[in-house]
Structure formats: C-alpha cells, structure tokens
Amino acid sequence: xxxxxxxxxxxxxxxxxxxxxxxxxxxxxxxxxxxxxxxxxxxxxxxxxxxxxxxxxxxxxxxxxxxxxxxxxxxxxxxxxxxxxxxxxxxxxxxxxxxxxxxxxxxxxxxxxxxxxxxxxxxxxxxxxxxxxxxxxxxxxxxxxxxxxxxxxxxxxxxxxxxxxxxxxxxxxxxxxxxxxxxxxxxxxxxxxxxxxxxxxxxxxxxxxxxxxxxxxxxxxxxxxxxxxxxxxxxxxxxxxxxxxxxxxxxxxxxxxxxxxxxxxxxxxxxxxxxxxxxxxxxxxxxxxxxxxxxxxxxxxxxxxxxxxxxxxx
Amino acid sequence: xxxxxxxxxxxxxxxxxxxxxxxxxxxxxxxxxxxxxxxxxxxxxxxxxxxxxxxxxxxxxxxxxxxxxxxxxxxxxxxxxxxxxxxxxxxxxxxxxxxxxxxxxxxxxxxxxxxxxxxxxxxxxxxxxxxxxxxxxxxxxxxxxxxxxxxxxxxxxxxxxxxxxxxxxxxxxxxxxxxxxxxxxxxxxxxxxxxxxxxxxxxxxxxxxxxxxxxxxxxxxxxxxxxxxxxxxxxxxxxxxxxxxxxxxxxxxxxxxxxxxxxxxxxxxxxxxxx
Numbered sequence: 001x002x003x004x005x006x007x008x009x010x011x012x013x014x015x016x017x018x019x020x021x022x023x024x025x026x027x028x029x030x031x032x033x034x035x036x037x038x039x040x041x042x043x044x045x046x047x048x049x050x051x052x053x054x055x056x057x058x059x060x061x062x063x064x065x066x067x068x069x070x071x072x073x074x075x076x077x078x079x080x081x082x083x084x085x086x087x088x089x090x091x092x093x094x095x096x097x098x099x100x101x102x103x104x105x106x107x108x109x110x111x112x113x114x115x116x117x118x119x120x121x122x123x124x125x126x127x128x129x130x131x132x133x134x135x136x137x138x139x140x141x142x143x144x145x146x147x148x149x150x151x152x153x154x155x156x157x158x159x160x161x162x163x164x165x166x167x168x169x170x171x172x173x174x175x176x177x178x179x180x181x182x183x184x185x186x187x188x189x190x191x192x193x194x195x196x197x198x199x200x201x202x203x204x205x206x207x208x209x210x211x212x213x214x215x216x217x218x219x220x221x222x223x224x225x226x227x228x229x230x231x232x233x234x235x236x237x238x239x240x241x242x243x244x245x246x247x248x249x250x251x252x253x254x255x256x257x258x259x260x261x262x263x264x265x266x267x268x269x270x271x272x273x274x275x276x277x278x279x280x281x282x283x284x285x286x287x288x289x290x291x292x293x294x295x296x297x298x299x300x301x302x303x304x305x306x307x308x309x310x311x312x313x314x
Numbered sequence: 315x316x317x318x319x320x321x322x323x324x325x326x327x328x329x330x331x332x333x334x335x336x337x338x339x340x341x342x343x344x345x346x347x348x349x350x351x352x353x354x355x356x357x358x359x360x361x362x363x364x365x366x367x368x369x370x371x372x373x374x375x376x377x378x379x380x381x382x383x384x385x386x387x388x389x390x391x392x393x394x395x396x397x398x399x400x401x402x403x404x405x406x407x408x409x410x411x412x413x414x415x416x417x418x419x420x421x422x423x424x425x426x427x428x429x430x431x432x433x434x435x436x437x438x439x440x441x442x443x444x445x446x447x448x449x450x451x452x453x454x455x456x457x458x459x460x461x462x463x464x465x466x467x468x469x470x471x472x473x474x475x476x477x478x479x480x481x482x483x484x485x486x487x488x489x490x491x492x493x494x495x496x497x498x499x500x501x502x503x504x505x506x507x508x509x510x511x512x513x514x515x516x517x518x519x520x521x522x523x524x525x526x527x528x529x530x531x532x533x534x535x536x537x538x539x540x541x542x543x544x545x546x547x548x549x550x551x552x553x554x555x556x557x558x559x560x561x562x563x564x565x566x567x568x569x570x571x572x573x574x575x576x577x578x579x580x581x582x583x584x585x586x587x588x589x
Contacts, residue, residue, distance in 0.1 A: 090520060092518075092519050092520060094514065094518070094519060096514075101519050103519070103520060103521050103522070103525060105520075105521070105522045105525075105557055105559055108522065108525065108557065109553060109557055146580065146581070147580075148532065148578050148579065148580045149578065149579045149580075150528070150576060150577070150578045150579075151576065151577055151578075151579070152553075152574070152575070152576045153478065153574075153575045153576075154553075154573060154574055154575075155479045155483075155571075155572070155573040155574070163576065164578075166578075180537060180538055181533055181537040181538060197525075199529075288542055288584075289542050289582070290542075
C-alpha cells in the first residue's frame with residue numbers, strides 16, 4: 001500500500017504532466033502569408049511554367065508531386081567541373097545519391113585567410129557566382145539556404161581560427177522551396193578563399209501528377225491553430241533524452257510554400273507543404289526553433305475534416 | 315589473441331602496401347557501446363539523464379554500415395568484437411591501458427555525454443572522467459573513437475573552466491582521433507543513416523575523417539531533423555591525423571597527447587546552462 005506521501009506526490013506528478021494547449025502567436029509575416037493563402041483560388045496556387053519542369057500540357061492547376069530519382073553520372077558534366085578545381089583527382093561521383101563531390105583535403109588544412117566582414121561578404125558573392133558556374137542553366141533553381149563555419153583550435157591557442165566557410169543552396173520547384181536535403185549544392189572555401197570542396201545533389205524530378213485531393217490552402221489558418229491546440233509537448237535534445245517539455249507558446253515567425261521528401265511505396269517523393277518557421281517557448285523557460293509543416297496532399301495527411309478538402313481533381 | 319593479430323597484421327600489411335601506393339588500415343576491428351537504459355544504470359529522476367530511444371539503433375547502424383559492401387566497401391579484415399549495451403557498458407571496459415576498448419581499431423559510442431566524456435550511468439560502475447580514466451591506446455589497436463553524444467568538446471566555460479586539451483590530453487595514448495560534439499547533439503531520424511554516410515564519405519569519397527564525420531552529422535542529423543543547430547567536432551593527436559583520409563590512414567599509433575581540435579558550426583547550436 002502506498003503511503004499518503006507517495007500518493008500526494010503521485011497526484012502532483014500527474015497534474016504536472018497534464019500539459020495544456022500551447023498559445024499561438026502569429027507575426028505580421030505569418031499573417032501576410034496566411035492572408036495570401038486565403039485569397040488564393042486554387043488556380044493561382046502555382047505558376048508551374050515559371051521555372052518549368054513540366055510542359056504546359058502536363059501541368060495542372062494544383063500543386064504537383066514529384067518522384068526523386070538520383071542524378072545519373074554525366075561524363076561531360078564531370079569534365080566541366082574538373083576545369084573549375086585545383087585537384088582534378090579529388091572529384092568523385094556517389095551513384096547512390098547522384099552526388100558530384102569534390103574535397104581537396106590539402107586545401108582544407110589551410111586556414112581561411114580573410115575573415116573580416118567585408119571579406120566574408122565578398123566570399124558569399126563569390127559563392128553565388130560559383131554556384132552559377134557549377135550548375136549552369138540549373139543555377140536559377142537554387143536559393144541560398146545557410147552557412148556553415150569551421151573552426152580550428154590548436155594546443156596553446158585560446159582563440160579558434162576560421163578554417164572553412166561553406167555556403168549551402170537548396171532547390172526551388174515551381175515556386176516551392178525543398179527544405180530538406182533532397183536537392184542542394186554546397187561550396188566550401190579555405191586558405192586564400194580558394195574553392196576547397198563542393199557537393200552537388202540535383203536529382204531528376206519526375207512528375208507523378210497533381211495532388212488528387214488537395215487540402216484547401218485557405219485552411220492554413222485553422223490548421224495552424226489546430227496544431228497549436230494539440231502541440232502539448234516538445235522533445236528536447238539528446239542531452240535530455242526522452243524528456244518531453246510542455247510547450248507554453250508557439251510564435252509562428254513566417255510562412256512559406258515548401259516541398260518535403262517522404263518515402264512512399266518504395267519511392268522517394270516530394271510533397272507540397274505549407275510551412276511555418278516557429279519559435280516554441282517551453283515551460284522550463286527555454287525556447288527552440290522548429291518548422292511546422294502542413295502537407296497539402298490530403299491523401300498523405302490524416303485527421304482532416306471534409307470541409308478542409310478541395311474537390312477531387314478531374 | 316592480441317599477439318596473433320599483430321603478426322597477421324604485419325603480414326597482411328606487407329602484402330597490401332606492396333599492391334597499393336597509399337596505406338589503408340589493414341584491419342577494422344570495432345566495438346560499440348550504447349546506453350539507453352539510464353535508469354537501469356543508476357540514474358535517478360533528478361540526475362538529468364533520462365533514458366534514450368535510439369542509442370542501440372545507432373550502434374547497430376554503425377555495424378551495418380561497416381559490413382555494407384556498397385556504402386563502406388572495406389576490403390580489410392573486419393570484426394565486430396564487442397557490442398556492449400546498457401548494463402554491459404561499464405567504466406571498467408574503458409579504464410586504463412588494458413581496457414577492453416583498446417583491443418579494437420574503432421570504438422563507437424552512443425549515449426549521453428558531458429565535457430568529460432561519456433555518461434555510461436550514474437553510479438561507480440558507470441561514472442567516468444576522461445581526465446583520469448581513459449588511455450586510448452593506438453599502440454594496442456584503438457585508433458579512432460567516435461561518439462554520438464553531447465558536449466565532449468564543449469568550451470571551457472561550460473566545463474568548470476577546464477580547457478578542451480586539458481580534459482582530453484591524457485586520453486590520447488596513440489589514438490588518432492576522437493570525434494564527438496562541441497554542443498548538444500541529437501538523435502537522427504534514421505539512426506542507421508548517419509554511420510552509412512560517414513563510412514561512405516571516408517572510404518569511398520576520399521574525405522578526411524574530420525570532414526566525413528562533420529558532413530555525416532550535418533546531413534543526417536541537422537538537415538533532415540529540423541534541429542536548431544549542431545557542432546560536430548574532431549580532436550586529433552595533430553592536424554595530420556585529424557584530417558587523414560581512409561587511403562592515408564595506417565595502423566601506426568599517433569604521438570601521445572592531443573594538439574588539434576576542429577569543429578563545424580551550423581545553425582544555432584544549443585549549450586548547457588553555464589554553471
């Protein structure tokens with residue numbers, strides 16, 4: 001039999017683990033995105049011809065799902081790439097991912113010489129230009145995503161030195177940004193701002209077809225609210241293991257149209273989403289940033305009411 | 315057994331070096347230590363070390379990646395020597411010159427971590443401190459240590475003011491590199507994918523061990539996991555060992571001591587509260 005103290009503690013623990021729904025806050029950027037979604041007729045959702053992957057006859061007025069197929073080896077392309085690097089022998093191709101790859105280890109052992117703000121601004125411009133050269137006609141499909149910075153600290157030093165700057169660009173398809181690592185280019189600079197590495201993953205995207213059952217884009221507002229209502233806890237980092245921390249407040253910073261990959265039936269597909277970048281304020285006083293992805297393919301999205309779904313495409 | 319392997323190693327090494335210009339490791343014996351059941355290893359509710367979900371899957375993924383003929387393509391003698399989980403991942407197996415972990419070439423650990431090494435558990439059987447406990451003996455076999463764990467190389471301000479090299483220097487008794495994180499780390503959504511990525515990059519794509527670890531972590535954990543940031547790190551006996559490629563990695567021990575630490579920063583990494 002449990003003692004009264006144990007029972008009281010159990011009651012306290014029970015109450016403390018009953019998380020309440022997170023409060024939702026939306027910024028002006030988020031409101032603007034949701035407003036655009038509300039005013040969109042389905043016919044205006046995607047300008048498929050803008051960066052055409054599909055012939056007009058193939059296009060639909062609905063967002064399109066694509067199958068991701070690893071890029072094949074292209075000898076002419078690798079020859080072109082080899083003209084842009086210092087060490088031709090370091091260029092390779094990873095067939096499993098369709099990735100063209102270059103890493104000059106010797107160059108990467110050098111520290112980046114110029115690291116002041118002006119130099120880094122120039123380096124970013126150089127990266128943009130290089131992406132144009134490496135990708136050629138494909139370059140306009142890629143947009144800047146993020147920066148990686150490498151540091152080296154040697155024994156006896158107190159301040160680390162920057163050894164490498166890497167710029168990553170990810171692909172847009174029909175106005176939607178693929179926000180995972182399905183398609184990207186990454187370029188690295190070391191030493192005297194020389195190109196010391198790159199990775200190019202630009203798969204073939206085969207149109208599977210327009211989304212058959214489309215979630216109404218105007219439903220983004222209520223779906224986001226539903227998400228906040230049901231988002232009681234967040235998983236923290238590995239240091240905190242399985243601990244789930246109560247989410248007190250969700251601040252949706254901005255919204256955007258995206259693609260995300262998913263393996264379905266043995267195929268890797270990219271599915272259209274409405275995505276919100278959000279700050280999750282936690283009960284322990286900390287906060288984490290994360291994406292909220294709302295898939296607009298109703299066939300891949302559970303728990304939707306009928307009034308949230310457009311009529312089946314014909 | 316150990317002597318046997320030394321002799322065989324020399325014979326095989328001679329034949330390999332005669333056939334290829336560059337060195338590759340003649341053997342790849344490996345061990346995994348993974349801890350999920352922290353409660354079982356003495357960590358109470360207030361310890362801050364909660365059970366983990368995917369440590370064993372990450373350890374399995376490490377093994378799977380090595381035996382995968384496509385992704386790692388190791389042509390050397392490989393052997394999964396020790397698979398220590400939960401209660402079997404003890405301090406004694408890590409302790410001193412004759413530690414069990416010293417009888418493999420590559421050690422993979424998955425679990426909690428601090429600036430002072432792995433957190434195997436919370437009582438005397440499991441508590442470790444890299445300053446006093448570890449002697450990663452490259453002269454034995456151990457040349458590479460890799461940790462999917464938080465904070466091993468965190469900045470001094472998070473580690474009671476003790477610098478990274480002061481903490482880890484004594485552990486470097488011939489080991490080439492010790493890899494981990496400078497900030498908080500996360501479990502990848504696909505626990506097996508990270509090791510596949512690492513081995514493919516190191517062995518097949520010619521990346522340095524530093525880059526292979528950094529890129530595998532960023533690709534499989536950060537970019538596919540929607541985590542706020544990451545700082546994969548490598549400490550090396552020196553810069554040459556820290557950036558060795560698989561093709562240039564031999565069986566020889568590195569000089570004692572650690573002199574080189576490198577890490578990448580992507581996104582906004584998380585750190586523990588300052589003490």
